[in-house]
Amino acid sequence: MESAADQDNRHVLHPWADLSALGTHKPLVVREAKGVHVVDDRGRTYLDAIGGMWCVTVGYGREELVEAMRTQALKMPYYTPFGDVSSEPAAELGARLADLSPGDLNRVHFTTCGSTAVESAVRIAHFFYAAQGRPQKKHVLSRVDAYHGSTYLAASLSGKAADRTTFHYEDAWVHHLESPVYDPDVADESASRRLAGIIGRMEEAVAAIGAENIACFIAEPVMASGGVLVPPPGYHRAALEVCRRNDILYISDEVVCGFGRLGHFFSSADRFGIVPDIIVTAKGLTSGYQPLGAVLVAEGIVDTMAAAADRSKPVFSNGFTYSGHPVACAAALANIRVMVQDDICGHVREVGPRFIDRLRGLRAHPLVSAVRGDHLMACVECRVPGEADGPTARNQALAQRVDHYCEEGGLLVRPFENLCILSPPLVISAEEIDRIAAVTADALDRAERDLRAAGTG
Structure with a gap:
């Protein structure tokens, strides 16, 4: 029986699809979700740090x-x-x-x-x-x-x-x-x-x-x-x-x-x-x-x-x-x-500053040129050392690498150009915010080691 990923490759034209890779790139097939986490068709669990697409306020699976x-x-x-x-x-x-x-x-x-x-x-x-x-x-x-x-x-x-x-x-x-x-x-x-x-x-x-x-x-x-x-x-x-x-x-x-x-x-x-x-x-x-x-x-x-x-x-x-x-x-x-x-808005006002503060701690990383945000929406801007700011080809490739390592670490962020955008479900806890920051930091470290190994960092 054909898998969902294969069926998708053969029949679905996605929003913002890269047409140069049409039919060749296997999608992440999300099978189920609960709270702030989603599970793919291989059984891997991820912390959804993009809230679906800025959407999820009260979390997944609310009866x-x-x-x-x-x-x-x-x-x-x-x-x-x-x-x-x-x-x-x-x-x-x-x-x-x-x-x-x-x-x-x-x-x-x-x-x-x-x-x-x-x-x-x-x-x-x-x-x-x-x-x-x-x-x-x-x-x-x-x-x-x-x-x-x-x-x-x-x-x-x-x-x-x-x-x-x-x-x-x-x-x-x-x-x-x-x-x-x-x-x-x-x-x-x-x-x-x-x-x-x-x-x-x-x-x-x-x-x-x-x-x-x-x-x-x-x-x-x-x-x-x-x-x-x-x-x-x-x-x-x-x-x-x-x-x-x-x-x-x-x-x-x-x-x-x-x-x-x-x-x-x-x-x-x-x-x-x-x-x-x-x-x-x-x-x-x-x-x-x-x-x-x-x-x-x-x-x-x-x-x-x-x-x-x-x-x-x-x-x-x-x-x-x-x-x-x-x-x-x-x-x-x-x-x-x-x-x-559940006073969701009050919760956001309580944990939002922590979210921004923890991410702003990444500014000292050599691959980060800026961190911007407000409460539970934020962006980490990536830059190859010595490269100009902005979405140059090298900076975009770096951000894609960071995104890949975040995914390997069980964290989904939204890659756009040279940016890693984050907007988790509004029910996110302080501990889960700390995990977002920690996995992102580890992904940046891994990407930096790659650059050094290639002699470009």
Whole structure:
């Protein structure tokens, strides 16, 4: 009988697959999971230091979520969400998200994932201005190094150079401002000077494009897939002020940073002191147990859309077959109950500093050029001694070697370019955090010995 790995090689086209190795690279086949660990088809156990893909908040195997999904599937697995049709789980989840969100973000538009939520958020901004007779106000400001998804518009908003391949992207009205990263360990200027420069150049871009043409600005509180890039203090407040002065909607992409990753259900207000016009969430919304995304919109925006909509074209023609899927919403509600019951956000605030502190201890390693992070999201940047910083071929090969040794040590990290990205389940313990740091340190030591043996270290 053909193994799962062989079947996968023959038939599955993976997201972000290396097509030069199509059909030749045997995948890691994950068979089961519990808590913060996963088990492959050979019976090997790994500490999952990437939380699936930033998703897992309450850990694997939570019976409360599984039972909620089962109960809803037996009661009513699916019905259309279009028009005036709803379900009890979708209605209840909408109300719960409104309770958890900051300000007056009380309207919820359900989607299927983060990409479709981002796409929907921008379309809401477009509808908002077009309904008021300003259809030219459609340009979108994003940032270099941002990641917002892989649907057409979401991919166009993304600013990671490595993700731009031979697909087509929207370039006429999508603009990428500079990456706002500020790392005090390696910076050659103060945080205040860096902030002033970033915001000054943002204002210049707004003036050049014309505020009358710009619908929205979209920003991750911390740029996740771009390399866990943390902005200088005060950045989001200053960017929001620019948006307010120029009648530009502020979209906070909390697909990764929301639902506890930074110690709060939503980090925009509690962590960064802003109330945006729109918040996008997904991933941790269901702890990865079901695919679901949501767009939280300020009540005034939706009221304006309704009041100003062209009476001949009043329909908000955006949504998906599985928007507000009852089983997915039941999973999200159970996930929220568990997070509140177990005080997951409080736990993250308690262990998050330890996680960052233990990883920052790796900065002294000769193969590490930087360590960045915030609570339970972090990045270890690898560099061959004497090599320039960044994703050079040698640095990327080094990071892949470190990733391989981490896997041999029973630890799964996410390799990207010359980075090792970590985002463990939010139920991670202090002892498991120490293990992540120890295995990563050992992997770096093994990679260093390889370089010395090859005469390149």
